[in-house]
Amino acid sequence: MDKYVKIWDVPKGKRWEHYWNYYKVHTIVGAFVLLLLVMLIKDVFFQEKPDLVVTVASTKYFTTESNEELSRVLSSYARDYNGNNHKFVDHYQVTISTEANADMQMVMASQTKLIAQFQNTDAAVFLLDQDIYDYLRSDEEDGLYADMTEAIGEEAAPFVSEDGKRIYLKELPALQDNAEIQALPDLFFVIRSESNLNRKNEPKAALAYQNSLDFLKNLISNNAEAEAEV
Numbered sequence: 001m002d003k004y005v006k007i008w009d010v011p012k013g014k015r016w017e018h019y020w021n022y023y024k025v026h027t028i029v030g031a032f033v034l035l036l037l038v039m040l041i042k043d044v045f046f047q048e049k050p051d052l053v054v055t056v057a058s059t060k061y062f063t064t065e066s067n068e069e070l071s072r073v074l075s076s077y078a079r080d081y082n083g084n085n086h087k088f089v090d091h092y093q094v095t096i097s098t099e100a101n102a103d104m105q106m107v108m109a110s111q112t113k114l115i116a117q118f119q120n121t122d123a124a125v126f127l128l129d130q131d132i133y134d135y136l137r138s139d140e141e142d143g144l145y146a147d148m149t150e151a152i153g154e155e156a157a158p159f160v161s162e163d164g165k166r167i168y169l170k171e172l173p174a175l176q177d178n179a180e181i182q183a184l185p186d187l188f189f190v191i192r193s194e195s196n197l198n199r200k201n202e203p204k205a206a207l208a209y210q211n212s213l214d215f216l217k218n219l220i221s222n223n224a225e226a227e228a229e230v
Contacts, residue, residue, distance in 0.1 A: 050090035051081040052215055053123045053208075057094045057114050059131045060185045067093075069180035077218040081211040092117065098131065121205035124192050124212035127169065129185050146193040152216055159220055165190055167216070174222040189216065 054074050062070070075089045094117075096110045097103075114132070117123045128136070136144075147164040149157045159167045166188040175181045191212060198205040218224065 049082055049084075050088045050122070052078040052125070052211060053090045053092060053117075053120065054125045054127060054215075055092045055094065055114070055117045055123050056127045056187070057096065057132045058129045058185055058187065059096055059098045060129065061095055062184060063180075066180045066183050069178065070184065073175065073178070073181060076224040078215050079211075079218075081214075090122075092123070096132065096135075118192075121197055121202065122208045124197050124209050125215065126190050126192070127187050128190060129187055133166075133188075133190070143193045144196055145190045148189075148191070148216075151191060151194075152213055152220070155217070156220055161188070167220070172219055172222075174219075174224070189219075191216065 052074075056070070071089075071091045074091055075087065078087060078089050080087045094110050094114045096114065097107055114136075117126075145165045148160040148167055149164060156167070159171060161168070168186065168188045169175065169184070170182055170186065194206070194209050197209055
């Protein structure tokens, strides 16, 4: 039967068969495009804005239990910065494998995800291991990371590394008895310098940066908020 036959000229019992025979590909493509459009609208208009972004990057994978506990800890030291009565911390995790048999496409995709976070003006705080830190330093601009004591205040001094840029997660007093956190690789916090993060002097980025500093101060002083919904 010719596909250009009008649908009402096709016998009733054959109309769906006729349509599917000639327009199957069009229907599938159309449904796929519609799904992408719905997902785009959801992400743009309905995705919840996080109160804080913490980028966690490591060359080692975490156990499910340790990862869940890390997410809980990060959430508990943030606040409801956007005032919507719901605390949401974006625990943005990137794992870059250094194994010899690692899938190079996946490695490159993970590297791209990590580098992209440096274009995000909400992403001031990074939790890294030494391998990732060294990898990022190979392309480091002057002033990429802030001096922790200068940024946070003198209360940070006892916890800051000799180079002034790092605070080790496991050495924080509140977490030294936390078995799941202690089971993680050796991770440390760094924070981008405000001049590196907010090059256009945008008020929104400046506020996000101050929220990130508040989060680190809470960690140091063990000033945990109520449990977050994440």
